[in-house]
Amino acid sequence: MRILHTSDWHIGRSFHGHSTLEALRGVLEALVEQVREQGVDVVVVAGDVFDSAAPAAGAYTLLSDVLRGLSDTGATVIVTSGNHDSAARLGFQSALLRDGVHVLTDPASIGAPVTVSDDDGPVHFYGIPFLEPVLMRHVWPGVRSQADVLERAMDLVRADLAVRGGRSVAIAHCFAAGVEPTPQLERDIQQGGLDIVALSTFDGVDYMALGHIHGQQQPSPRVRYSGAPLHYSFGERFKPRGSWLVDLGPDGLGAQLPGADESDAGDQAAQAAVRWLPLPVPRALTTLTGTLEDLLADARHAPHEGDWINAEYTDPLPQRDPMRRLLERFPYCAAVAHIPVAARVDDSRTYAERVRAARNDAELVDAFLLHVRDGEGATTREYELIAEMLGQRTRAEATA
Structure with missing residues (x-):
């Protein structure tokens, strides 16, 4: 089964005050075409579909158009909510969506997968919406962090999978241990480090599709972030845009590769079964x-x-x-x-000491500039202007 893993569309987000809606439309239309060309069976969107809990009307229009386009390729589409989304707004129309499009935002449905079958049997897709610990305590007493709620959610996944059997993919939106966030970009869902989720939390499934980090990352061969399809900050400019294309064989992420040791055969097989599918960048x-x-x-x-x-x-x-x-x-x-670049004076003297040490008026002015500019004295052009003004004053005093 061929799966495309994408996330963090952030429909409605601006870029330094500029709308990104049309640029994102073009990129997501390219993604739809890739799904068609690559013969993708299932498209997974791992949260942060919208950029805010109350998106504008144009954001809903774009989402509807993209979901319709993906469905028209024949692929099954599975969408979960992220920390930017309002689960209620994202999920309210799920019952009205066409067959093959699933929007999973209800925590009560975590252990009830969307099952898609191919010639090798069923694949169970477990959607885990973004879970606020404080809102989940009435269901799971004692949970305090993202790590806690993700562990409980994955316990439900593993328990259901033990009964059903077969291959499996889980989808979540969180910080996984060992990833590098984009500074000042992803909205923080950490509290004092408690919300970093250990990779062992995701044990038991064939592939873990994660969202939240905006750059392509691989905490492990079976646990990956696809990142956002569009650049949303200059800090992201060197990070590629795209999706993961996952080929799930009859034994999951591939059989043992020839010549591989038993200890690394599984990871090598997983690496071979997943490849990066780049997306166009509308403007560098x-x-x-x-x-x-x-x-x-x-x-x-x-x-x-x-x-x-x-x-x-x-x-x-x-x-x-x-x-x-x-x-x-x-x-x-x-x-x-x-961001001024100027020679800074390494001078530990106080302003008063510099004033006393000045031998003429020009050096007195320079001492003042050093003081108010935190160690940056007059430029060459400023020295010329200072000398000119002091010369005019001297000539004026001489003729007075």
């Missing part, structure tokens, strides 16, 4: 660094004029209207930061 993300004049005029930046731009200008002092000026060259400039 680029960070440019230099003086504002360099960014505005240097020809080497010309290839990036159509990119999303994060501009870091290094002039010693803030410049006037940098965003407006940069937009004239880079129409998709999304962020501007002033």
Whole structure:
């Protein structure tokens, strides 16, 4: 059975104030075409379908269009909720969806899989919606963290699977041990480290499809994150966009490879049965660094004029209207930061000591600049202006 694992669509999310709806539509339409071309049997969406609990109307339209497109390929579609979603809003229309599209948001249904069969028999798909520990305590007394509720949920999965038998895939949305989050991007679902979920929690299933981390990651050959299909921050720009294509054979993720030792045969087989399927990037993300004049005029930046731009200008002092000026060259400039690069004076003297040590007015002005700029003195051009002004004052006093 061929499975496509995707997650974290974040429909409705903005990028530095710009709507991403149409860009995401194009990427998800490409994903639908991949499902058709690759002969995918089941599409798994592991949470954070929407970016907020109350998405705008356009977000619902996009989701409906994509689910319809996936269903038209003949694939079964299984969607779970993430921490950004409202499980109630995501799941309210599940009973109205066409056959073959399943939106799983009810914790009471964790142990009741969606079963899809092929020539090798059934495959059981267990959807685990994002579970808030505080809301689950009336069902599972004593749970305090994501680790606790995921362990309880997987216990239900393993108990049901022990009765049913056959192959299995589980779907969840969480932080797994050993993964690297994107700083300031994924909404934190950790509390003092208690919510990191151990990989052993996911034992017992053939494949664990995870969501929440926005970059492709493999905590183990059988436990993976697909990441988001679109870049949502400049910090993600080097992370590939795509999905995992999983071929589940009659024995799960493949038989032992020739020449493999028993100790590593299972992991090698799992690696061989899963491959990365890249998605297109609608617009490249680029960070440019230099003086504002360099960014505005240097020809080497010309290839990036159509990119999303994060501009870091290094002039010693803030410049006037940098965003407006940069937009004239880079129409998709999304962020501007002033990051001055200047020689810093390693001087442990106090401001009063610098003033007393000044031998002339120019050095007195420089001492002031060192003080107010936290160790950055006058630039060459500023020295010229200071000298010119002091010279004018001297000439004026001489003729007074």
